Structures are given as C-alpha cells and as structure tokens.
Amino acid sequence: MVNWMRGFRCWVAVAAVAVLLFGFVACGNDDDGASGPPPKTERDAFTKWFVQQAVDRYEETGRQATLDYYNNEAGADDEWYIFISDTETGTVVAHATIPSRVGTYSADNVDIRGHAYGALLMASPESGHWVDYVFFNPQTGTGGTKHSWAVGRDNLVIGSGWYEDSYPVPRPTKSEPGSYTRAFVEDAVWFYESNGQAALVDHLNSPESTDPPSVDGQWYGFAFDLDGVVIAHPTVPENVGMSLHEILGATPEGLAAADEMVAATEAGKWVDYTYLNPQSGNWETKHTWIVKRDEVHIASGWYESG
Template identity: 75%
Template structure:
C-alpha cells in the first residue's frame, strides 16, 4: 500500500512538471508571436531588425498568396508603415513591379539607378541574394519630403527582389549658397529629381512649365529647371515656353558649339554631366556662357544651369 502511494506521488509530480513546462512553452510562444500566430515585430527603435521583419512579412505573403496578389497588395499604401514602405523589383530586368508610396515608379527600370551623390546602387539591389543584403544610398523620403540616407534590406525570391528600408537623416551634405553657383545648380536639379521621384513624370513637367511653381521653385533668379526627352525634345521650360516641343538642335544648332552641346546633353546618364554653351540669360537679358548640369532619370533628362558673363 505504501509503495502504491509513492508511485502515485511520483506520477503526480511528473504530471505537474510536464504541465509547468507546457505553460512555460506557451508563454514563450506568446511573447514571440501575435494572437494570429505571426511573429511579433521588433520595436521601430531597432530599425535594422524592424526592416528585416517588414520585408519578411512580404515574403510570407508571397509564399501564401502568390506573385500577382502580392504585387497588387503592395501597389498601394497598404504596403507602407511610417518611413517603411515596400517595393518589388524584377531580379532580371530591374523593372519595378510594385511601389507602395510612389506609384509612378512602377514600370520604370531601377536596376541601374544612381543616387544624387553618384553612388550606383541599382545593380546592388538587383543582385540581392536569397539570403538578403543591405544596400545604402541617398533617396527621397516621402515621409519628410526631402532626401535621406536610406538603409535598404533587399532579398530575392524566385525572379523578384523585395526591398524596404529606413532613413537615417536628412540630406547629408549642407545646402550650398548661390555664391557657389556650380554646387547650387546641382542642388537645384536634385530638388527637381526629388519632386519627380515623389510625383512622377507628368507632374514634374507641369510643375516646371509654370514660372510660378514653388516647393521646389521652377525659377530662382538665373536658375530655372527644364526637362528634355531622350530624343532632345524639350518637355518643360518655365522661362521660354516657346521652346517646349522644339528640339535642342533647333534651339542651339545655329553654331557648331551649340550643336555639340545639344548632342552632349542627350547623352547624359544617371550620374549627370556638365555641358557649356552660349544662351540667353533671362535675368540679365544678355547672351552668356551657360553651365548646365543635366542628368537622366528613366526616360527624361532634368537640368538647370548658371550663367557666366564674358
């Protein structure tokens, strides 16, 4: 009888230990997951960890509902969370299939992108492995409406690359003054690029076709922005609206130097280039040497310049 009591006490003890272990396991699981079984997000104060978690949600969605449904989901603001937003790139072509905050980017090739500092980051995104990697570059922050250093986590699944990131700070280089006309010109163009990244091609053309546009200004003293397509046709010009629809050759081709400048401008790449030629300074009313900074974004060229007398 006593032996039976000992066995019973031991059995009860074992059962109690097992029950305690089960409860501890359930508590640990609850701490690491939401009520629906998904992994709970890290705090946003840990931006690297939160970014990886955010991209993983997209990968899980992709595995669960498939390619097209995932692309459709992230082609609207449902794919954005404060400064975090998701975009999806074709791993072979670099063409964007989805962008949560800038729909005008969808269908454009980001695989060769260069940021405004000259850093070639597009190929790094496109080459993301299945294990994922970080890519840093300067890009427009739609939450603050300015540029920032972006830390992007990119990871490949099948023929797609899923990317999101966080912004560390505002544009890292102090804005130059007009006493530095070359640097000021590049900043003027960068502002137009940010506007394009945020609002798209049509909005930029409309913005720069009005001399009264602000934020960013289309005209600021001798500085004004203009847009040209890859064939050299002027799409936007705030100070000489008659130029819209004309080609650079038609506008500048009266001299060999002008024809050379027109040819040079249409060969501009994403890294940008300087082109010099003689042109009317709308502020002074004189023909002066114009130093134009021009760069390519997708299928347009965005430019501005400063004038030097003599």
C-alpha cells in the same frame, strides 16, 4: 499509505515544475517576434520582417499575385513600403506609394551624392543585404538617407527601408554650385515621381512655383522629351516647343552639346555649353546636370563667367 502519498506529492511537484518550464518556454517563443512583427522602434528588425512577408507571399502565391498585391496601399505601413524590381529588365515592377515609378528603369540609379545604389539593389542576394542611399520620402515630401533591406528571389528583388529623420546634413549650398545643382534637379525628379509628368511641366513652366522652387537665383529647372524638344522652361518660355538642336545648334560645339543632353540616362550626366545667363545678361559657360526619368529629361545648371 505514507509512501504512496509521498510518491504522489513528488509526482505533482515534478509535473508542476514541468508545466512551469514549458510555460516559460512557450512565453519566450511568443515574445521573440516569431509570431508577429518586431516593434517599429527596432527599425532594422521591422524592415527585415516587413520584407520577409513579401518574400513569403511571392513564394506562396507567385509573381503576378504578389505584384498585384503590392502595387497599392496594401504594401505600405507608415514610412515602410514594398518595392519590387525585375533584374532582367532593370525596371521597377511594383511600388506601393509612388505608382509612377512602376516601369521606370532603375538599375543605373545614382543618388544626389553620386552613389550608384541602383546596381547594388539589383545585385541583392537571396540572403538579403542592406543598401543605403538618398531618396525621396513620400511621407515628408523631401529627401532623406534611406536604409533598404533587399532580398533576391528568382529574377526579382524585393525590398523596403526606413528613413533618417531629416535630409542628409549638410545639404549642399550655393557655394558648392555643382552639388547644389544636383540637389536642385533631384528635388524636381522627386516632384515628378510623386506627381507625374503633367504636374511637373506645369510646375516648371511657372517661375513662381515653390516646394520645390522652379527658379532660385541663377538656377532654374527645365525639361525636355526624348527627342530633345523642350516641354518646360520657367525663364525663357519661348524655348518651349523648340528642340535643343534649334536652341544650341548655332555652332558645332552647341550641336554636340544638344546631342549629349538627349543622351543623358537615369544615372545623370553633366553637359557644358555656352548659354545666356538670364541674371547677368552675359553669355557664359553653363554646366547642366540632366537626369532621365521615363519619357522626360529633367535638368538645371549653373553659370561660370569667363
């Protein structure tokens, strides 16, 4: 009897230890994030998890169902949102927070610092990689350094990212006119991507517009269509409806500059020409930065005397 009891107690003890061990293992599995998202305070880990949900959905439901799902608010969670690009066409095919970006060519995108991030995103491997660049934050309405995790699947790139808390420091100042011009145009581009072409035209056609400003000293934003017809100009309203060839074509150099401006792409382009500085009243060399988005070119420039 004593031996039996002694054996029973040993069995109970072993069973209890086993339960505790398996229990601890089970609890460990619950806590490692496999069954749920990492906390958003772990921004890299949460971004990877968020993108993986989209990759899993694509593999389970296919292309069209995935695009339909993520082309609306379902694809966004606080500052995180899913974007999907087609590597064969180079265009955005899904964007959860900025619908106007869908259909835009992004393979050649360059950020305000001149970093060609579009090609890096399009080259994302199946294992995924990080791509950092300056981009518009829909939550704050301004730019910030974005850290995007992008994964390639078939002819798609599926990505999301998180933003630094503020605009890259230091933001260009007017003492750096080239960099300041690019920042001025980038602000207008972000306004366009958030609000559309009609709103941008109204915004730029008003000299009093702010957030972003349409006019800031010698800097002013203007826009023209793919044929070079000016559709917005805050300081010379009579230019609206005229083509760049009419405005600049008095000389062969001006005509060539108009051709170069119309040829600007999503990557952006500098074009120099002689133009009237509305602040000084003098004809000066104007250095203009132009960025194409969809059916519109968005531009601004700075003047150099002499």
